[in-house]
Structure formats: structure tokens, C-alpha cells
Amino acid sequence: MPADFDKGAYPEPPRQTPVVDKQTALPNPALILSKLFYYSVDLPVTTFRGVVDNIRAKNRSVYYHQKFRRVPDLTECQEGDYTCYYEAEMQWRRDYKVDQEIVKVVQERLRACQQREGGSYQQNCAKEIQQFNETTRNFQLRYGDLGAYASGRKCLMKQKERMMAAQA
């Protein structure tokens, strides 16, 4: 089975299953429906998964997470050193993708928190809301209006403009 999600980031709410206290002899329709669902949907799906996993057990393969070495930035390249420019550009593109994924993960956490808490999410998810606001604000500042042809140089120029605006 694939790895489970991070239980710390997506905490499950406490179970609210009530203690069974049968006072009538009539059958419990909720129990009947749950058993029906179990036998008609859950059990066939789980057995199918078990069968397919047994077939697949012989051809188990693995994949790894690729880690890239850090190379000198655009600011540390000599002028006219185009190979250095290329490496810095590729590194910037990888970092851009990573930052996009970070924003997506933070968004997902906020969404899950809102779903969990229901009506009182503004109070209970304050940490997630603050993290989301901070992350998106920083992302907007750094990569905001660069457009579809964004590049490391344009991002650097945007940073320069930000510094000039901050100084002025």
C-alpha cells in the first residue's frame, strides 16, 4: 500500500462513535446499511487489491528522489560566462517549481483544516491561515508578475527593483 499521509500536518478529528446502547429489539438500520456497504463495496475492492498486489509482488521496483547539487547563482557568474548563466537559469527554474509545490502544499493544508473545522475554521485554523498568507505573500513578491517567459534574470531585476523601492 502507498505511504500514508503526514498525520501531524493533517490531524484527524477525535472519533465520535457513540457507545451502543440497544433498548429495542428492532434492527438498527444504520448497522444494516453499513454491513451492506461493507459486503458489497469494501470487501470486493479490498480482495481485488490483495489479488493484484500478490501478482505485483514479484516485480517490485523502486524509484528515488533526485537531489541536485547547488551551483553558483546568477549574481556569482562572470559577465559573458554563458555556461554559468545556463546553470544558474536551470537552478532557478528548479527552485521556481519547488516553490510552486510548496505553495500548493500550504494551500492544501489550509483547505483540509477548513474542511475539518467546519464553521469555526477562522478561529481554529489561525496557524494555517497565517502560514498560508505569509507563503503566498512571499511567493507573490518574489515570482509575482514575471509572466510566462519568466527567467532568473527577470527575477533578479525584480529583486533589484524591490530593493530600490525599499530604500527609497
Place this chain on the structure above:
Amino acid sequence: MVAMSLLRAAAAFTARLSPLKSGNNAANLLTRTLPRTDKVAVRWGHGKKMFVVKATDFYDRRFLRLLQYYILLTGIPVAVIVTCVNVFIGEAELVETPEGYEPEYWEYYKHPISRWIARTFYDSPVKDYEKMMAAIQIEKEKADLRLTQLEVRRQMRQKGDGPWFQVETLNKELIDNSPKATPDN
């Protein structure tokens, strides 16, 4: 009886209006019977066969049939292959890279078909990167050489002490310095 005479009068009137219709001449005006269309001599099977006149749909149905055929010709084998790959060779699991082990470039993909495509057809991304860097290096050297060539031209043209921009003078040995007979020789 009165009704019969009324009917006969009505039949005679319609015969007068359209005398050329087949049942309307005097011989069978009174003795003809109205055709009963509900009691025809067929069994009630699927109803009376009707010839429905409509525009041809032969070409449309042929197009759809051929479309279906050509799509399924490769669609079904592809679907069967992908299903078999997913059932018999499952997707890979993510593990930590073991110490000192350099994974091959196709071992960074999850689905077995992506791994196969990367292994069989594509070059390693490292190789692509290096090819790009080599192309950039060659172009950089070409650009540098062109710039130096322009600078050298400028210098040689200006100073005149280089091999370029030399104008060939006449061969001194071709000049005849012997005294001539007339002054205008």
C-alpha cells in the same frame, strides 16, 4: 331507407365532382363497398410494413463505423497493454537513496511505462544538460572569435604593421633602369 337514399345522393354527388376516379362510374356507384383498411389480410405481427421516406444516412453511418474501426484498431491493443502493465508490473515505490549508490536516470520515474520510455528512447537528463552546455560553449567561442577578429581588423587597418590590409607593390626587378634612347621612354 332514407339514410340509404341520402348516402346514394352523396355518392352520386362525389361521382359528379370527380368522374375520372376509378370507383366513381355508374356501374359500381351503388354496389361498391368502401374498403375496410383495418381488416386487411395480414396477421398482426409487427404492424404493417411502412416504407419511410427519409434522407440517406448511409454516408454518416459509414463514417461513424469507419471511425470506430480505426480508433479501436490501435485503441484496444493500447488499452490491453496498459492494463496488463498496471496489473502485472505495478508502479514503483519511493525509497530513500541508499548511501554510495548512484541511481540510473530512469530510476527516478514512478510508472513502469515512463521508466521504459526513459530507458529506451530518451537520453539521460545529465547528458542533455551537458549537450546544451557544449552547444553554449561552442557558440560562446564563436562569438568571442568574431569579436577578436573585428578588433584585430581595426588594429591592423589602423597601425598597418600586420599581415592584413597590405597592398602589393610592383616588383622592383621589373623596372628597367638602363639609359633610354629618347627622354619619353
